[in-house]
Amino acid sequence: MRYCKIDKEGQIKLEGDPRLLYAVMLGMRVWIVCSVWRFTAYASIIAGRYAVTRRQFNTTPEGSRHKERKLLDYQAHQQKLIGALAQSITFNLAQNYLGNYYLEFIQQLYAGSENYKPLKIIHHFSAGLKAYYTNSVHSTLTTLRESCGGTGFHAFSGLPYLCNEHSAYVAFEGDNTVMIQQCAKVIIDKV
Numbered sequence: 205m206r207y208c209k210i211d212k213e214g215q216i217k218l219e220g221d222p223r224l225l226y227a228v229m230l231g232m233r234v235w236i237v238c239s240v241w242r243f244t245a246y247a248s249i250i251a252g253r254y255a256v257t258r259r260q261f262n263t264t265p266e267g268s269r270h271k272e273r274k275l276l277d278y279q280a281h282q283q284k285l286i287g288a289l290a291q292s293i294t295f296n297l298a299q300n301y302l303g304n305y306y307l308e309f310i311q312q313l314y315a316g317s318e319n320y321k322p323l324k325i326i327h328h329f330s331a332g333l334k335a336y337y338t339n340s341v342h343s344t345l346t347t348l349r350e351s352c353g354g355t356g357f358h359a360f361s362g363l364p365y366l367c368n369e370h371s372a373y374v375a376f377e378g379d380n381t382v383m384i385q386q387c388a389k390v391i392i393d394k395v
């Protein structure tokens with residue numbers, strides 16, 4: 205281990221600048237922020253396809269080819285799907301900013317820079333976005349799964365896999381409760 209030594213008594217000693225270690229470790233949290241929009245994008249595609257093929261209730265006008273309406277014809281259903289899609293798109297746009305900012309910072313460190321000023325803002329930004337994004341995606345995935353009725357609970361729909369895979373995101377790389385507190389701290393410091 206290049207930056208960490210453990211002696212025979214089990215004592216851990218960090219070597220090198222702890223800010224550099226923290227900067228590298230932050231990469232995983234930034235990666236979470238940059239990637240979770242995909243979960244809602246995939247789930248929206250699945251739920252969208254279901255909504256145009258599944259028909260429920262005999263409410264179509266006389267003479268219509270189909271007796272029952274598509275799920276997508278129902279306004280309540282549209283709201284669920286459009287909200288999810290909008291979330292996926294906006295999360296994608298915002299993650300670009302953080303991802304590029306972090307990449308620029310880390311590349312400068314690798315090039316020998318000792319400017320750690322961006323570290324604090326990246327820490328607070330990534331903590332807040334990680335908590336907000338993963339909490340939101342967690343709840344959106346549940347909505348999308350439910351929008352596919354019982355089929356959303358079948359493994360073959362792909363939705364149980366997405367829900368299960370994402371469920372740990374709220375805990376790893378920092379539990380969201382603690383992440384929100386970290387983000388709030390910078391705002392309170394400014395007041």
Ligand SMILES: Cc1cc2nc3c(=O)[nH]c(=O)nc-3n(C[C@H](O)[C@H](O)[C@H](O)COP(=O)(O)OP(=O)(O)OC[C@H]3O[C@@H](n4cnc5c(N)ncnc54)[C@H](O)[C@@H]3O)c2cc1C
Nearest residue numbers: 232369371372373374375376377378379380381382383385
């Ligand atoms: C699938 C998965 C993979 C993981 N992979 C890795 C890995 O590769 N490497 C690694 O190092 N770690 C890994 N972890 C560990 C992960 O980073 C920790 O589980 C996570 O940071 C939460 O810490 P904890 O488990 O100690 O929870 P705790 O800190 O014990 O939290 C338990 C509960 O207490 C609450 N809580 C804790 N502190 C506060 C506080 N200050 N204020 C209010 N509430 C609080 C939390 O909100 C939470 O509800 C992984 C975890 C999971 C689930």
